[in-house]
Amino acid sequence: xxxxxxxxxxxxxxxxxxxxxxxxxxxxxxxxxxxxxxxxxxxxxxxxxxxxxxxxxxxxxxxxxxxxxxxxxxxxxxxxxxxxxxxxxxxxxxxxxxxxxxxxxxxxxxxxxxxxxxxxxxxxxxxxxxxxxxxxxxxxxxxxxxxxxxxxxxxxxxxxx
Numbered sequence: 504x505x506x507x508x509x510x511x512x513x514x515x516x517x518x519x520x521x522x523x524x525x526x527x528x529x530x531x532x533x534x535x536x537x538x539x540x541x542x543x544x545x546x547x548x549x550x551x552x553x554x555x556x557x558x559x560x561x562x563x564x565x566x567x568x569x570x571x572x573x574x575x576x577x578x579x580x581x582x583x584x585x586x587x588x589x590x591x592x593x594x595x596x597x598x599x600x601x602x603x604x605x606x607x608x609x610x611x612x613x614x615x616x617x618x619x620x621x622x623x624x625x626x627x628x629x630x631x632x633x634x635x636x637x638x639x640x641x642x643x644x645x646x647x648x649x650x651x652x653x654x655x656x657x658x659x660x661x662x663x664x
Contacts, residue, residue, distance in 0.1 A: 519598040521557040523566045524588070525606045526647045527575065527613075533626040534647070535575065535613060536633065536640075540622035545595055550625070551637035552644075554601070567604050575624070576614040581607040585650035588642060603646050 527535040536550040555570035557563065568579045588601040615624055627633060629648060 519589075519600050522554050522590075522599045522601045523557055523563055523570060523604065524552060524554040524601045524643055525567050525571060525604045526552045526585075526643060527571065527577070527606045527608045528647075529610045529626065530581075530607045532628055533610075534629065534644075535608065535610075536625055536627055537574065537615075537621040538623035538625070538633075539637065540618070540620060542619045543621070546635075546637050549635045549637040549640075550633045551640050557602075563602050563604070567606060571606055571608065572616070574616050574621070575608065575612075576616045577608040577612040579606050580609060583650065586646035588639075588646070590639060592639075601643075603643055605647055605650055 541547050553574045557566045583605045585605050586603045590599040
């Protein structure tokens with residue numbers, strides 16, 4: 504793997520930030536995506552999963568539960584860590600370590616919690632996704648697809664019911 508030089512990778516802070524990225528699902532094959540609105544940080548009009556920065560002293564699980572509540576107004580029913588991504592972006596310049604989770608939520612409880620960032624929500628199957636997708640979403644969905652196959656095997660998810 505080639506590591507870009509610092510001349511090629513813009514820095515906005517002295518260290519990468521940590522984010523919790525989550526793919527919410529209904530436990531029946533559909534995932535929840537949000538369409539980024541004009542107030543979003545980047546890629547307005549694209550569809551994306553949820554995410555948020557890890558706050559000082561928070562566990563990953565607490566951060567995900569907080570963000571799912573803020574973005575979708577829903578409680579976490581089941582939470583499973585499915586991977587970690589090293590995200591270095593040129594535009595806008597940023598570097599994030601993204602801890603990725605699959606999160607089951609009750610579709611009836613979901614609402615648009617941050618209308619200043621998102622202008623729509625939708626439930627989709629992995630074979631019928633909307634367009635355009637946020638540039639970071641395909642890699643996140645690949646982790647989700649891989650974890651769905653692994654979920655058929657016995658595991659120890661964190662249950663919140």
